[in-house]
Amino acid sequence: MKIDSAARYQASHEFARKDGTVFVIGISDHAQEALGDIVFVELPEVGKTFAKGQSFGVVESVKAASDLYMPISGTVTAVNDALGGDPALVNRDCYGLGWIAKVEATKAGEFEGLLDAAAYEKEAGKD
Amino acid sequence: MAPFAGYDMPISYPTGAVEEHNICRRGVGLFDIDHMGQLIVSGPDADAFVSHTVSGAVLDMKDGDARYSLLLDDKGLVLDDLFVYRLPGRWWIVVNASNLETDVEWFTLRAREWKGTVKVEDVSEATYMIAVQGPRALELLDLMGTPKASSCPRFTSGEIVIQGTKNLFGRTGYTGEDGGELFFPAQDALGLWEGFIKAGETHGIEVKAIGLAARDSLRFEAGMPLHGHEISPSINALEAGFKWACDFSKPDFVGKKALEAIAAAGVSRKLVGIEITGGVPREGYDVVSPSGEKIGTCVAGMFCPTTKKYAANAFVEPQFARPGTEVAVMAHGKPKSGVVVKRPLYLPAYRR
Incomplete structure:
Protein backbone atom coordinates (compact mmCIF):
# COMPACT_ATOMS: atom_id res chain seq x y z
CA MET A 1 0.00 0.00 0.00
CA LYS A 2 1.24 3.46 -0.93
CA ILE A 3 0.94 6.18 1.68
CA ASP A 4 1.18 9.91 1.07
CA SER A 5 3.09 11.02 4.13
CA ALA A 6 1.94 14.64 3.67
CA ALA A 7 -1.70 13.60 4.00
CA ARG A 8 -3.78 12.68 7.02
CA TYR A 9 -6.43 10.00 7.03
CA GLN A 10 -9.59 8.80 8.66
CA ALA A 11 -10.43 5.18 9.37
CA SER A 12 -13.02 5.14 6.54
CA HIS A 13 -10.04 5.62 4.16
CA GLU A 14 -10.47 9.23 2.96
CA PHE A 15 -7.45 11.49 3.12
CA ALA A 16 -7.01 15.26 3.44
CA ARG A 17 -3.83 17.08 2.41
CA LYS A 18 -3.04 20.73 2.82
CA ASP A 19 -2.69 22.57 -0.49
CA GLY A 20 -2.19 26.28 0.11
CA THR A 21 -5.35 27.60 1.72
CA VAL A 22 -7.48 24.52 0.95
CA PHE A 23 -7.43 20.79 1.65
CA VAL A 24 -7.36 18.20 -1.13
CA ILE A 25 -9.67 15.28 -0.40
CA GLY A 26 -9.46 11.80 -1.87
CA ILE A 27 -9.34 8.11 -0.98
CA SER A 28 -6.26 6.16 0.04
CA ASP A 29 -4.34 3.67 -2.05
CA HIS A 30 -5.51 0.94 0.32
CA ALA A 31 -9.13 1.93 -0.39
CA GLN A 32 -8.80 2.04 -4.18
CA GLU A 33 -7.11 -1.34 -4.17
CA ALA A 34 -9.79 -2.90 -1.99
CA LEU A 35 -12.56 -1.43 -4.16
CA GLY A 36 -11.09 -2.69 -7.42
CA ASP A 37 -11.82 -1.00 -10.75
CA ILE A 38 -13.55 2.31 -10.09
CA VAL A 39 -16.17 3.04 -12.76
CA PHE A 40 -17.97 6.13 -11.44
CA VAL A 41 -17.46 8.88 -8.88
CA GLU A 42 -20.39 10.97 -7.74
CA LEU A 43 -18.86 14.35 -6.96
CA PRO A 44 -20.24 16.91 -4.49
CA GLU A 45 -21.49 20.31 -5.63
CA VAL A 46 -19.04 23.19 -5.49
CA GLY A 47 -20.13 25.63 -2.77
CA LYS A 48 -21.76 22.98 -0.62
CA THR A 49 -20.69 22.74 3.02
CA PHE A 50 -20.15 19.44 4.80
CA ALA A 51 -19.43 18.57 8.41
CA LYS A 52 -16.63 16.16 9.20
CA GLY A 53 -17.95 12.62 8.84
CA GLN A 54 -20.82 13.63 6.55
CA SER A 55 -21.32 11.74 3.30
CA PHE A 56 -20.29 13.97 0.36
CA GLY A 57 -20.22 11.59 -2.59
CA VAL A 58 -20.11 8.00 -3.80
CA VAL A 59 -17.36 5.90 -5.33
CA GLU A 60 -18.69 3.10 -7.49
CA SER A 61 -16.44 0.19 -8.32
CA VAL A 62 -17.20 -2.90 -10.38
CA LYS A 63 -18.05 -4.61 -7.09
CA ALA A 64 -19.99 -2.05 -5.06
CA ALA A 65 -21.03 1.50 -4.27
CA SER A 66 -19.23 3.12 -1.32
CA ASP A 67 -20.10 6.39 0.38
CA LEU A 68 -17.41 9.01 0.80
CA TYR A 69 -17.17 10.67 4.22
CA MET A 70 -15.70 14.13 4.61
CA PRO A 71 -12.49 13.97 6.66
CA ILE A 72 -12.62 17.68 7.54
CA SER A 73 -15.49 20.16 7.91
CA GLY A 74 -15.63 22.74 5.15
CA THR A 75 -16.98 24.13 1.92
CA VAL A 76 -16.21 22.52 -1.42
CA THR A 77 -14.23 24.95 -3.60
CA ALA A 78 -13.46 22.60 -6.50
CA VAL A 79 -14.15 19.07 -7.71
CA ASN A 80 -12.10 16.89 -10.04
CA ASP A 81 -14.17 16.95 -13.23
CA ALA A 82 -11.60 14.72 -14.96
CA LEU A 83 -13.11 11.81 -13.02
CA GLY A 84 -16.26 12.12 -15.14
CA GLY A 85 -14.43 10.87 -18.22
CA ASP A 86 -11.88 8.71 -16.44
CA PRO A 87 -12.92 7.53 -12.97
CA ALA A 88 -10.06 4.99 -13.00
CA LEU A 89 -7.73 7.95 -12.30
CA VAL A 90 -8.54 7.13 -8.67
CA ASN A 91 -7.08 3.65 -9.18
CA ARG A 92 -4.02 4.89 -11.02
CA ASP A 93 -3.09 7.94 -8.97
CA CYS A 94 -5.31 8.38 -5.91
CA TYR A 95 -3.10 10.99 -4.21
CA GLY A 96 -2.45 12.96 -7.42
CA LEU A 97 -4.62 13.10 -10.55
CA GLY A 98 -7.30 11.01 -8.84
CA TRP A 99 -8.15 13.61 -6.18
CA ILE A 100 -11.87 14.07 -5.58
CA ALA A 101 -12.58 17.50 -4.08
CA LYS A 102 -10.94 20.60 -2.59
CA VAL A 103 -12.33 22.01 0.60
CA GLU A 104 -11.94 25.28 2.44
CA ALA A 105 -11.90 24.10 6.04
CA THR A 106 -14.19 25.71 8.58
CA LYS A 107 -12.39 23.95 11.43
CA ALA A 108 -8.82 23.60 10.19
CA GLY A 109 -7.84 22.22 13.59
CA GLU A 110 -9.62 18.97 12.72
CA PHE A 111 -6.72 18.15 10.40
CA GLU A 112 -4.42 17.52 13.36
CA GLY A 113 -7.00 15.12 14.78
CA LEU A 114 -6.82 12.83 11.74
CA LEU A 115 -4.55 9.78 11.57
CA ASP A 116 -1.03 10.46 10.42
CA ALA A 117 0.59 8.19 7.83
CA ALA A 118 1.99 5.73 10.36
CA ALA A 119 -1.23 5.48 12.38
CA TYR A 120 -3.31 5.05 9.21
CA GLU A 121 -1.01 2.36 7.90
CA LYS A 122 -1.60 0.44 11.13
CA GLU A 123 -5.37 1.05 10.92
CA ALA A 124 -5.63 -0.01 7.27
CA GLY A 125 -3.62 -3.14 8.03
CA LYS A 126 -6.52 -4.34 10.20
CA ASP A 127 -8.88 -4.67 7.19
CA MET B 1 -12.35 -14.60 -4.20
CA ALA B 2 -15.99 -15.32 -3.51
CA PRO B 3 -17.94 -18.45 -2.65
CA PHE B 4 -20.15 -19.52 -5.56
CA ALA B 5 -22.21 -22.71 -5.64
CA GLY B 6 -19.74 -24.49 -3.37
CA TYR B 7 -16.70 -23.28 -5.30
CA ASP B 8 -14.24 -20.55 -4.44
CA MET B 9 -14.31 -18.34 -7.52
CA PRO B 10 -12.19 -15.31 -8.32
CA ILE B 11 -14.24 -12.13 -8.83
CA SER B 12 -11.24 -10.92 -10.76
CA TYR B 13 -7.66 -11.97 -11.31
CA PRO B 14 -4.83 -9.47 -10.66
CA THR B 15 -5.46 -8.13 -14.20
CA GLY B 16 -8.63 -6.39 -12.91
CA ALA B 17 -12.24 -6.81 -14.00
CA VAL B 18 -12.43 -4.05 -16.63
CA GLU B 19 -9.17 -5.02 -18.31
CA GLU B 20 -10.18 -8.70 -18.28
CA HIS B 21 -13.38 -7.73 -20.06
CA ASN B 22 -11.43 -5.74 -22.65
CA ILE B 23 -8.94 -8.57 -23.24
CA CYS B 24 -11.79 -10.97 -24.00
CA ARG B 25 -13.14 -8.45 -26.54
CA ARG B 26 -9.76 -8.07 -28.32
CA GLY B 27 -7.73 -11.25 -27.63
CA VAL B 28 -8.60 -14.42 -25.77
CA GLY B 29 -10.28 -14.87 -22.40
CA LEU B 30 -9.90 -18.16 -20.52
CA PHE B 31 -12.72 -19.10 -18.19
CA ASP B 32 -12.36 -21.75 -15.51
CA ILE B 33 -16.00 -22.82 -15.33
CA ASP B 34 -15.75 -26.27 -13.84
CA HIS B 35 -18.61 -25.29 -11.54
CA MET B 36 -21.01 -25.76 -14.46
CA GLY B 37 -22.84 -29.08 -14.43
CA GLN B 38 -23.18 -31.69 -17.18
CA LEU B 39 -25.83 -34.38 -17.57
CA ILE B 40 -26.09 -37.22 -20.05
CA VAL B 41 -29.55 -38.35 -21.09
CA SER B 42 -29.76 -41.63 -22.99
CA GLY B 43 -32.05 -44.58 -23.58
CA PRO B 44 -34.64 -45.57 -26.19
CA ASP B 45 -37.00 -42.71 -25.31
CA ALA B 46 -34.32 -40.06 -24.66
CA ASP B 47 -35.29 -37.95 -27.70
CA ALA B 48 -38.95 -37.71 -26.77
CA PHE B 49 -38.05 -37.14 -23.12
CA VAL B 50 -35.67 -34.24 -23.83
CA SER B 51 -38.14 -32.72 -26.26
CA HIS B 52 -40.84 -32.83 -23.60
CA THR B 53 -38.65 -31.61 -20.74
CA VAL B 54 -36.92 -28.55 -22.26
CA SER B 55 -38.61 -25.54 -23.86
CA GLY B 56 -37.00 -25.42 -27.27
CA ALA B 57 -37.05 -27.49 -30.44
CA VAL B 58 -34.57 -30.36 -30.21
CA LEU B 59 -35.84 -33.14 -32.48
CA ASP B 60 -34.65 -31.31 -35.60
CA MET B 61 -31.09 -31.18 -34.22
CA LYS B 62 -28.43 -33.19 -36.00
CA ASP B 63 -25.67 -35.07 -34.18
CA GLY B 64 -23.21 -32.48 -32.90
CA ASP B 65 -25.68 -29.57 -32.77
CA ALA B 66 -25.73 -27.41 -29.64
CA ARG B 67 -28.76 -25.29 -28.79
CA TYR B 68 -29.93 -22.97 -26.01
CA SER B 69 -33.06 -23.97 -24.13
CA LEU B 70 -34.91 -23.36 -20.88
CA LEU B 71 -36.00 -25.69 -18.14
CA LEU B 72 -39.46 -24.54 -17.11
CA ASP B 73 -41.88 -25.64 -14.46
CA ASP B 74 -45.60 -26.21 -15.04
CA LYS B 75 -46.26 -22.50 -14.50
CA GLY B 76 -43.83 -21.48 -17.22
CA LEU B 77 -41.36 -20.16 -14.65
CA VAL B 78 -37.67 -20.52 -15.47
CA LEU B 79 -35.91 -23.12 -13.33
CA ASP B 80 -32.71 -22.85 -15.31
CA ASP B 81 -31.26 -22.23 -18.73
CA LEU B 82 -29.33 -24.94 -20.51
CA PHE B 83 -27.23 -25.79 -23.49
CA VAL B 84 -28.46 -28.98 -25.08
CA TYR B 85 -26.03 -30.92 -27.27
CA ARG B 86 -27.16 -33.79 -29.43
CA LEU B 87 -24.40 -36.37 -29.61
CA PRO B 88 -24.54 -39.81 -31.26
CA GLY B 89 -26.86 -41.89 -29.09
CA ARG B 90 -27.15 -39.42 -26.22
CA TRP B 91 -27.93 -35.90 -25.15
CA TRP B 92 -25.33 -33.78 -23.37
CA ILE B 93 -26.92 -31.07 -21.24
CA VAL B 94 -24.97 -28.23 -19.64
CA VAL B 95 -26.61 -26.63 -16.61
CA ASN B 96 -25.82 -23.86 -14.13
CA ALA B 97 -23.75 -24.68 -11.08
CA SER B 98 -26.20 -23.34 -8.54
CA ASN B 99 -29.00 -25.41 -10.04
CA LEU B 100 -27.17 -28.65 -10.59
CA GLU B 101 -28.88 -30.51 -7.76
CA THR B 102 -32.34 -29.16 -8.59
CA ASP B 103 -31.87 -29.89 -12.27
CA VAL B 104 -30.62 -33.42 -11.72
CA GLU B 105 -33.57 -34.07 -9.43
CA TRP B 106 -35.98 -32.55 -11.95
CA PHE B 107 -34.68 -34.61 -14.86
CA THR B 108 -34.45 -37.77 -12.77
CA LEU B 109 -37.98 -37.44 -11.37
CA ARG B 110 -39.44 -36.83 -14.83
CA ALA B 111 -37.37 -39.66 -16.30
CA ARG B 112 -39.00 -42.06 -13.83
CA GLU B 113 -42.35 -41.45 -15.52
CA TRP B 114 -40.81 -42.98 -18.65
CA LYS B 115 -40.57 -46.40 -17.03
CA GLY B 116 -36.90 -47.18 -17.50
CA THR B 117 -36.62 -46.07 -21.10
CA VAL B 118 -34.69 -42.91 -20.17
CA LYS B 119 -31.43 -42.75 -18.24
CA VAL B 120 -30.13 -39.55 -16.61
CA GLU B 121 -26.53 -39.39 -15.41
CA ASP B 122 -24.80 -36.50 -13.67
CA VAL B 123 -21.22 -36.49 -14.96
CA SER B 124 -20.25 -33.08 -13.52
CA GLU B 125 -17.62 -34.38 -11.10
CA ALA B 126 -15.61 -36.22 -13.74
CA THR B 127 -15.98 -33.46 -16.32
CA TYR B 128 -13.97 -30.24 -16.41
CA MET B 129 -15.14 -27.22 -18.37
CA ILE B 130 -13.08 -24.36 -19.73
CA ALA B 131 -14.35 -21.64 -22.05
CA VAL B 132 -11.99 -20.06 -24.58
CA GLN B 133 -13.56 -16.86 -25.87
CA GLY B 134 -12.52 -13.86 -27.91
CA PRO B 135 -11.83 -12.72 -31.47
CA ARG B 136 -8.58 -14.73 -31.46
CA ALA B 137 -9.91 -17.77 -29.57
CA LEU B 138 -10.32 -19.97 -32.64
CA GLU B 139 -6.84 -19.05 -33.85
CA LEU B 140 -5.47 -20.23 -30.49
CA LEU B 141 -7.58 -23.40 -30.50
CA ASP B 142 -6.56 -24.17 -34.09
CA LEU B 143 -2.88 -23.90 -33.15
CA MET B 144 -3.34 -26.41 -30.35
CA GLY B 145 -6.01 -28.86 -31.42
CA THR B 146 -6.74 -31.50 -34.04
CA PRO B 147 -8.95 -31.26 -35.99
CA LYS B 148 -9.26 -27.48 -36.17
CA ALA B 149 -11.89 -25.92 -33.93
CA SER B 150 -12.68 -23.43 -36.69
CA SER B 151 -13.95 -26.30 -38.86
CA CYS B 152 -16.82 -26.64 -36.39
CA PRO B 153 -19.69 -24.28 -37.39
CA ARG B 154 -21.36 -22.04 -34.78
CA PHE B 155 -23.67 -23.89 -32.40
CA THR B 156 -22.25 -27.27 -33.25
CA SER B 157 -19.75 -29.46 -31.46
CA GLY B 158 -17.05 -31.95 -32.24
CA GLU B 159 -14.22 -33.92 -30.75
CA ILE B 160 -10.88 -32.11 -30.65
CA VAL B 161 -7.62 -33.52 -29.27
CA ILE B 162 -5.48 -30.97 -27.45
CA GLN B 163 -2.19 -32.01 -25.85
CA GLY B 164 -3.30 -35.61 -26.11
CA THR B 165 -6.58 -34.93 -24.28
CA LYS B 166 -9.86 -35.70 -26.01
CA ASN B 167 -12.23 -32.75 -25.66
CA LEU B 168 -15.84 -32.29 -26.52
CA PHE B 169 -15.67 -28.84 -28.11
CA GLY B 170 -18.84 -26.75 -28.48
CA ARG B 171 -18.69 -23.59 -30.60
CA THR B 172 -20.75 -21.79 -28.01
CA GLY B 173 -20.13 -19.30 -25.24
CA TYR B 174 -21.35 -16.68 -22.86
CA THR B 175 -19.45 -13.55 -23.83
CA GLY B 176 -20.73 -12.41 -27.23
CA GLU B 177 -17.38 -13.36 -28.74
CA ASP B 178 -16.47 -16.26 -30.99
CA GLY B 179 -14.70 -19.26 -29.50
CA GLY B 180 -15.96 -22.24 -27.66
CA GLU B 181 -16.38 -24.34 -24.58
CA LEU B 182 -14.35 -27.46 -23.82
CA PHE B 183 -15.39 -30.51 -21.83
CA PHE B 184 -12.71 -33.01 -20.84
CA PRO B 185 -11.58 -35.32 -18.00
CA ALA B 186 -11.01 -33.30 -14.84
CA GLN B 187 -7.46 -34.61 -14.25
CA ASP B 188 -6.21 -32.84 -17.41
CA ALA B 189 -7.47 -29.41 -16.35
CA LEU B 190 -4.27 -27.81 -15.09
CA GLY B 191 -2.22 -29.04 -18.05
CA LEU B 192 -4.69 -27.68 -20.58
CA TRP B 193 -5.13 -24.37 -18.75
CA GLU B 194 -1.37 -23.79 -18.61
CA GLY B 195 -1.07 -25.00 -22.20
CA PHE B 196 -3.41 -22.24 -23.39
CA ILE B 197 -1.51 -19.56 -21.48
CA LYS B 198 1.81 -20.83 -22.84
CA ALA B 199 0.58 -21.15 -26.42
CA GLY B 200 -0.62 -17.55 -26.20
CA GLU B 201 2.86 -16.41 -25.15
CA THR B 202 4.58 -18.50 -27.84
CA HIS B 203 2.36 -17.25 -30.66
CA GLY B 204 1.93 -13.65 -29.54
CA ILE B 205 -1.78 -13.99 -28.76
CA GLU B 206 -3.02 -12.13 -25.70
CA VAL B 207 -4.53 -14.83 -23.43
CA LYS B 208 -5.70 -14.09 -19.89
CA ALA B 209 -7.78 -15.72 -17.18
CA ILE B 210 -11.13 -14.00 -16.70
CA GLY B 211 -12.93 -13.76 -13.35
CA LEU B 212 -16.60 -13.68 -12.44
CA ALA B 213 -16.99 -9.89 -12.61
CA ALA B 214 -15.83 -9.70 -16.23
CA ARG B 215 -17.78 -12.85 -17.10
CA ASP B 216 -20.83 -10.96 -15.85
CA SER B 217 -20.15 -7.73 -17.77
CA LEU B 218 -19.35 -9.66 -20.97
CA ARG B 219 -22.57 -11.66 -20.87
CA PHE B 220 -24.56 -8.59 -19.79
CA GLU B 221 -23.48 -6.50 -22.79
CA ALA B 222 -24.17 -9.44 -25.12
CA GLY B 223 -27.73 -9.77 -23.78
CA MET B 224 -27.33 -13.20 -22.22
CA PRO B 225 -29.27 -13.95 -19.04
CA LEU B 226 -27.79 -14.88 -15.68
CA HIS B 227 -29.78 -17.17 -13.45
CA GLY B 228 -31.04 -15.31 -10.39
CA HIS B 229 -31.20 -12.04 -12.35
CA GLU B 230 -32.91 -12.00 -15.77
CA ILE B 231 -34.26 -15.52 -15.24
CA SER B 232 -35.30 -17.31 -12.05
CA PRO B 233 -38.08 -19.50 -10.68
CA SER B 234 -40.11 -16.31 -10.07
CA ILE B 235 -39.80 -15.10 -13.68
CA ASN B 236 -41.70 -16.63 -16.59
CA ALA B 237 -40.09 -17.25 -19.97
CA LEU B 238 -42.24 -14.71 -21.84
CA GLU B 239 -41.71 -11.70 -19.61
CA ALA B 240 -37.96 -12.42 -19.78
CA GLY B 241 -38.17 -12.29 -23.60
CA PHE B 242 -37.54 -15.96 -24.30
CA LYS B 243 -40.38 -16.76 -26.66
CA TRP B 244 -37.68 -17.58 -29.22
CA ALA B 245 -36.35 -20.35 -26.96
CA CYS B 246 -39.78 -21.99 -26.66
CA ASP B 247 -41.11 -24.17 -29.45
CA PHE B 248 -44.88 -23.80 -29.31
CA SER B 249 -45.24 -26.06 -32.35
CA LYS B 250 -44.18 -29.05 -30.21
CA PRO B 251 -47.19 -31.17 -29.13
CA ASP B 252 -46.22 -30.46 -25.52
CA PHE B 253 -43.40 -29.37 -23.25
CA VAL B 254 -43.31 -28.65 -19.56
CA GLY B 255 -44.74 -25.15 -19.08
CA LYS B 256 -46.29 -24.87 -22.54
CA LYS B 257 -49.92 -24.57 -21.39
CA ALA B 258 -49.07 -21.97 -18.77
CA LEU B 259 -47.09 -19.90 -21.27
CA GLU B 260 -49.92 -20.03 -23.79
CA ALA B 261 -52.28 -18.68 -21.14
CA ILE B 262 -49.79 -15.94 -20.22
CA ALA B 263 -49.35 -15.04 -23.89
CA ALA B 264 -53.13 -14.80 -24.34
CA ALA B 265 -53.55 -12.58 -21.29
CA GLY B 266 -50.44 -10.49 -22.01
CA VAL B 267 -47.40 -10.24 -19.75
Missing part, protein backbone atom coordinates in the same frame (compact mmCIF):
# COMPACT_ATOMS: atom_id res chain seq x y z
CA SER B 268 -47.59 -7.94 -16.73
CA ARG B 269 -43.94 -6.87 -16.99
CA LYS B 270 -41.13 -7.01 -19.51
CA LEU B 271 -37.38 -7.30 -19.35
CA VAL B 272 -35.73 -4.19 -20.81
CA GLY B 273 -32.32 -2.59 -21.02
CA ILE B 274 -31.95 0.90 -19.53
CA GLU B 275 -29.00 3.23 -19.95
CA ILE B 276 -28.62 5.93 -17.31
CA THR B 277 -26.32 8.88 -16.73
CA GLY B 278 -24.89 10.11 -13.45
CA GLY B 279 -24.51 6.84 -11.62
CA VAL B 280 -24.26 3.07 -11.72
CA PRO B 281 -27.57 1.18 -11.71
CA ARG B 282 -27.49 -2.00 -9.67
CA GLU B 283 -29.61 -5.01 -8.82
CA GLY B 284 -32.57 -4.10 -6.61
CA TYR B 285 -32.73 -0.42 -7.59
CA ASP B 286 -36.20 0.92 -8.39
CA VAL B 287 -37.11 2.09 -11.88
CA VAL B 288 -39.44 5.10 -11.84
CA SER B 289 -41.42 6.98 -14.49
CA PRO B 290 -40.53 10.60 -15.29
CA SER B 291 -43.28 11.57 -12.82
CA GLY B 292 -41.58 9.56 -10.10
CA GLU B 293 -43.91 6.58 -9.75
CA LYS B 294 -42.35 3.14 -9.40
CA ILE B 295 -42.66 1.11 -12.60
CA GLY B 296 -40.13 -1.65 -12.10
CA THR B 297 -36.95 -3.02 -10.58
CA CYS B 298 -33.40 -3.55 -11.84
CA VAL B 299 -32.26 -7.17 -11.82
CA ALA B 300 -28.70 -6.40 -12.92
CA GLY B 301 -26.73 -3.27 -13.63
CA MET B 302 -23.20 -2.11 -14.12
CA PHE B 303 -20.69 -0.06 -16.06
CA CYS B 304 -20.29 -1.66 -19.49
CA PRO B 305 -16.62 -1.55 -20.45
CA THR B 306 -17.16 -1.98 -24.22
CA THR B 307 -20.15 0.29 -24.79
CA LYS B 308 -18.87 2.62 -22.05
CA LYS B 309 -22.39 3.10 -20.70
CA TYR B 310 -24.00 2.62 -17.34
CA ALA B 311 -26.77 0.15 -17.97
CA ALA B 312 -29.32 -2.02 -16.22
CA ASN B 313 -31.60 -4.87 -17.07
CA ALA B 314 -34.94 -4.28 -15.42
CA PHE B 315 -38.44 -5.65 -15.36
CA VAL B 316 -40.86 -2.79 -16.06
CA GLU B 317 -44.55 -2.40 -16.75
CA PRO B 318 -45.16 -3.18 -20.46
CA GLN B 319 -46.19 0.38 -21.37
CA PHE B 320 -42.67 1.56 -20.48
CA ALA B 321 -40.85 -1.20 -22.38
CA ARG B 322 -40.49 0.47 -25.78
CA PRO B 323 -36.90 1.55 -26.65
CA GLY B 324 -36.62 5.31 -26.38
CA THR B 325 -38.98 5.58 -23.38
CA GLU B 326 -37.67 7.98 -20.76
CA VAL B 327 -37.39 6.50 -17.29
CA ALA B 328 -35.21 7.01 -14.22
CA VAL B 329 -33.37 4.68 -11.87
CA MET B 330 -33.22 5.49 -8.16
CA ALA B 331 -29.60 5.33 -6.98
CA HIS B 332 -28.69 6.36 -3.44
CA GLY B 333 -32.08 8.03 -3.07
CA LYS B 334 -31.73 10.15 -6.21
CA PRO B 335 -33.41 9.63 -9.59
CA LYS B 336 -30.83 9.17 -12.36
CA SER B 337 -32.34 9.88 -15.75
CA GLY B 338 -32.28 7.07 -18.26
CA VAL B 339 -33.77 5.70 -21.41
CA VAL B 340 -35.00 2.25 -22.40
CA VAL B 341 -32.62 0.81 -25.00
CA LYS B 342 -32.66 -2.14 -27.36
CA ARG B 343 -30.99 -5.29 -26.10
CA PRO B 344 -28.39 -6.58 -26.59
CA LEU B 345 -26.17 -3.59 -25.93
CA TYR B 346 -23.37 -5.37 -27.80
CA LEU B 347 -24.14 -7.53 -30.83
CA PRO B 348 -22.77 -11.07 -30.26
CA ALA B 349 -20.30 -12.38 -32.83
CA TYR B 350 -22.70 -15.04 -34.06
CA ARG B 351 -25.21 -12.36 -35.10
CA ARG B 352 -22.68 -10.19 -36.94
